[in-house]
Amino acid sequence: MLTMNDAALDEDLEFRTHEIKIHPAEDFEGMRVAGRLAAECLDMVTQWVAPGVTTVEIDDKIREFVFDHGALSATIGYRGYRHASCISLNHVICHGIPGPKPLKNGDIMNIDVTLIVDGWHGDTSRMYFAGEPKVKARRLVDATYDALMAGIKTVRPGSTLYDIGVAIQTLTERQGFSVVRDFCGHGLGRLFHDAPNVVHYAQFKDRFGTIHKASNTKLKAGMFFTIEPMINDGKPDVKLLKDGWTAVARDKSLSAQFEHSIGVTEDGVEIFTKSPKGLDRPPY
Ligand code: MF3
Ligand code: CO
Numbered sequence: 526m527l528t529m530n531d532a533a534l535d536e537d538l539e540f541r542t543h544e545i546k547i548h549p550a551e552d553f554e555g556m557r558v559a560g561r562l563a564a565e566c567l568d569m570v571t572q573w574v575a576p577g578v579t580t581v582e583i584d585d586k587i588r589e590f591v592f593d594h595g596a597l598s599a600t601i602g603y604r605g606y607r608h609a610s611c612i613s614l615n616h617v618i619c620h621g622i623p624g625p626k627p628l629k630n631g632d633i634m635n636i637d638v639t640l641i642v643d644g645w646h647g648d649t650s651r652m653y654f655a656g657e658p659k660v661k662a663r664r665l666v667d668a669t670y671d672a673l674m675a676g677i678k679t680v681r682p683g684s685t686l687y688d689i690g691v692a693i694q695t696l697t698e699r700q701g702f703s704v705v706r707d708f709c710g711h712g713l714g715r716l717f718h719d720a721p722n723v724v725h726y727a728q729f730k731d732r733f734g735t736i737h738k739a740s741n742t743k744l745k746a747g748m749f750f751t752i753e754p755m756i757n758d759g760k761p762d763v764k765l766l767k768d769g770w771t772a773v774a775r776d777k778s779l780s781a782q783f784e785h786s787i788g789v790t791e792d793g794v795e796i797f798t799k800s801p802k803g804l805d806r807p808p809y
């Protein structure tokens with residue numbers, strides 16, 4: 526996901542325009558192949574997440590999977606990032622760096638991968654549990670998955686980016702959770718991060734009293750983008766750690782995220798990153 530600032534700084538900027546690309550039918554096949562492999566990579570990960578395992582070990586399995594399948598990892602070398610995945614534990618919202626600390630029973634984590642196949646990007650993430658999570662953590666994870674799917678359900682030609690934000694924000698706040706505002710989904714395809722920015726709220730007032738609203742841009746068949754809501758158990762505010770990557774919930778509350786890469790079709794939406802094994806959400 527991008528920070529709202531990054532959206533303007535992205536290295537893909539060289540190739541990026543503010544226009545949203547409309548892809549012909551044959552491009553869907555490229556996204557299907559990349560999306561399926563990214564989903565299979567996340568399926569493979571289910572067997573490795575357990576108490577005692579380190580997130581570096583999980584990242585190693587992911588990198589091996591990517592190269593064994595003749596794909597590339599879009600995150601290795603991306604603005605100096607060195608890993609094949611982001612692994613965001615407990616109160617880490619996103620961009621967690623794989624590390625040597627063993628997982629503990631009850632840890633929850635998001636694992637986010639982006640695979641490149643024949644130039645097409647498949648970007649997807651899911652939540653995983655090490656052992657048995659607390660009831661509250663399970664509720665947060667379920668709400669986050671439901672929010673992603675509610676957002677996806679609104680997608681069809683003629684609906685808007687705003688409709689996605691309404692669906693996600695409504696469902697999230699109804700359950701007492703909050704939508705992170707500082708990171709968004711993004712267009713993708715041959716680029717990792719392209720127009721449009723896909724925010725996960727409809728509207729909110731920032732601490733200066735400024736109102737931010739999702740865009741009323743209309744969706745058209747042939748658009749490709751991600752939806753990747755980050756949902757906090759507490760306040761939505763983010764703190765960036767000194768490593769320059771790790772984004773945590775400022776109030777240290779638990780945070781969850783799921784991400785799919787999708788395409789707008791003539792009659793609705795196609796999810797490119799659905800698990801072929803039905804392992805879209807935990808428990809696995
Ligand atoms: N996969 C993330 C996204 O959903 C981006 C991660 S960039 C990294 O857009 F450099 F942190 F890996
Ligand atoms: Co993304």
Ligand code: CO
Nearest residue numbers: 526637648649
């Ligand atoms: Co991602």
